[in-house]
Structure formats: structure tokens, C-alpha cells
Amino acid sequence: MLKITLLKTTKDTAQTDRDVLMKPATSAEPIITKAFSFRLEIFKEPQAVAEAAATLLLQHISVNPKCVLLLPTGRTPLAMYAAMVERLQQKPLKLELVQSFNLDEFYGIPADHPGSYHTYMRNALFDHIAVPQANLHLLNGMAASPEAECAAYEAQIEAAGGIDLGVLGIGANGHIGFNEPGSEVTSRSHRVALQPGSRAANSYLFNDELESVPESALTVGIATIMEARQILLLATGPEKASALAALMHGAITPKLPASYLRLHHSVLILADEAAASEL
Ligand code: PGA
Numbered sequence: 001m002l003k004i005t006l007l008k009t010t011k012d013t014a015q016t017d018r019d020v021l022m023k024p025a026t027s028a029e030p031i032i033t034k035a036f037s038f039r040l041e042i043f044k045e046p047q048a049v050a051e052a053a054a055t056l057l058l059q060h061i062s063v064n065p066k067c068v069l070l071l072p073t074g075r076t077p078l079a080m081y082a083a084m085v086e087r088l089q090q091k092p093l094k095l096e097l098v099q100s101f102n103l104d105e106f107y108g109i110p111a112d113h114p115g116s117y118h119t120y121m122r123n124a125l126f127d128h129i130a131v132p133q134a135n136l137h138l139l140n141g142m143a144a145s146p147e148a149e150c151a152a153y154e155a156q157i158e159a160a161g162g163i164d165l166g167v168l169g170i171g172a173n174g175h176i177g178f179n180e181p182g183s184e185v186t187s188r189s190h191r192v193a194l195q196p197g198s199r200a201a202n203s204y205l206f207n208d209e210l211e212s213v214p215e216s217a218l219t220v221g222i223a224t225i226m227e228a229r230q231i232l233l234l235a236t237g238p239e240k241a242s243a244l245a246a247l248m249h250g251a252i253t254p255k256l257p258a259s260y261l262r263l264h265h266s267v268l269i270l271a272d273e274a275a276a277s278e279l
Contacts, residue, residue, distance in 0.1 A: 038264070047079055050082070066099075068157075069099070069100045072168055077167070095130045101160075107218055121136070178192050183222055226263070234271075236272040238277060241278040
């Protein structure tokens with residue numbers, strides 16, 4: 001049965017509760033190995049969110065060196081990747097058997113384009129850690145047939161045994177991956193037209209030239225995300241406050257694809273105070 005436990009759901013949550021939620025980022029407790037039902041933890045600063053997320057990811061890998069990860073891009077996870085790289089340099093982990101799949105990629109630009117998520121992932125993480133190239137999977141934004149590319153990606157995820165841990169950001173419009181408002185819970189990986197706001201939010205990858213941001217993308221579908229055994233969602237900054245509030249308190253609806261996560265059995269949301277300001 002679905003058990004939803006919201007540790008912080010209202011503005012008037014007692015300060016003591018909040019203190020408990022603000023665990024030290026270096027906590028040795030392997031939180032991620034437990035089923036966490038549906039939980040939200042709030043941290044003062046985005047950096048603390050990043051440190052906590054890095055701790056959880058590295059714990060996850062250390063407990064399950066053959067894990068299959070679903071990884072996000074965007075501004076939010078950059079500090080998490082930086083923290084992971086730094087910690088792995090100090091204390092290497094066995095990474096040879098880790099597999100990763102990225103959530104999405106722009107359609108119509110090659111992997112080596114400076115604005116691609118391939119480039120982002122290489123810069124943020126992949127060039128700095130020892131996961132074999134063959135284990136790092138991203139959708140091909142130049143695929144002649146998006147349908148065939150997406151079907152092949154789904155087959156690769158299945159062949160890997162499914163996603164153990166899905167790490168997500170959230171769009172200001174409530175998207176997860178590039179599943180924009182209107183996405184169905186049954187959707188599989190597919191090509192999607194990007195909303196103007198999503199294109200604008202990504203223009204920093206294209207020299208702030210909105211017209212250079214591709215108009216569509218390939219994204220892992222909602223159903224694929226929902227099949228991940230555990231989900232970790234990161235939300236930082238005031239521009240995420242209304243989407244996070246709707247995720248926590250609003251209807252479960254295609255209008256806010258992130259709301260589907262309330263139907264998942266094991267979700268941990270890490271937010272900073274700015275993103276949590278409308279809860
Ligand atoms: P952002 O993107 O981290 O750049 O805000 C998040 C997302 O769109 O999922």
C-alpha cells in the first residue's frame with residue numbers, strides 16, 4: 001500500500017523538526033539503502049543539498065557497485081557532481097561496474113556540441129571519474145529516427161536490469177527529465193517539443209542565445225522514471241518554489257509531471273529553503 005510520509009508539509013512545522021531534517025551532509029548513515037517512502041528534507045543552502053545528494057549517490061554506489069543510475073543535467077546538479085568528483089579523488093570507489101543513463105538530450109545537435117548534455121556530462125562528471133565509457137549511456141540527439149533511438153535506449157535500460165536510483169531535477173513548470181506538462185504517466189522515452197520556458201532555462205548552455213536552443217529533445221519517459229527502484233529529486237532556488245509546492249500538495253496530474261512521483265514508493269526530495277519557501 002502506498003505510504004506517504006511528509007516530514008515537512010507546512011510552513012509552521014516546528015523548528016525542532018527542521019533541525020532533525022537538516023542532517024549533516026557527511027552523515028555516515030546509509031539512508032539510501034532503506035526504503036524511504038516519500039520524504040522531503042530541507043537544507044539552508046543549495047550547497048548543502050549538493051553535498052547531501054553526493055553523499056547519497058556515493059553511498060548507493062558503495063553498497064551496490066553494479067548499480068544502474070539515471071542522471072540529470074541542468075544547473076541544479078552541477079554542485080552535486082562537483083562534490084562527487086572531489087570526494088572520489090580523495091577516496092576512490094569501485095566504479096567499473098556502475099552504469100549510467102542520462103535523462104535527456106537535445107534533439108538536432110551532435111554529442112560534441114558545446115551545448116549538448118553529452119558535453120555537460122563529460123565536463124561535470126564523466127571526464128573526472130573512472131566509469132568505463134561503454135557504461136555511460138546518453139540518448140543520441142542526432143538519431144535519424146528518434147523513435148528507433150528511444151526504443152533502443154529503453155531496451156538498454158531493460159538489459160541493464162532497470163534503474164536502481166533515478167536522480168532528478170524539477171523544471172519550474174514541473175517537468176521531470178524533459179517530460180513537459182501534458183506528459184502521460186505511461187509515456188516511454190520519446191521526442192518532445194520543448195516549452196518556451198524550458199528553452200529559456202537552457203539558453204545558458206547556448207551563449208544565452210535563445211534561438212540557438214533546440215526546439216525539441218529526447219527524454220526518458222515518465223513510466224521509465226517511475227520504474228526506478230528509488231528516486232532522489234533535487235530542487236534549489238526560488239524559481240522552483242511553486243512547482244515544489246504543487247508537487248507536495250497539489251493534484252497528481254499531467255499538468256505537473258513531477259506530481260506523478262507521489263505514486264512512487266520510494267522518493268526522497270532534497271530542497272533548499274528557497275525552493276521550499278511556498279510549502
Ligand atoms: P535546472 O533544470 O537544474 O537547470 O533548473 C532542472 C530541470 O529542468 O530538470
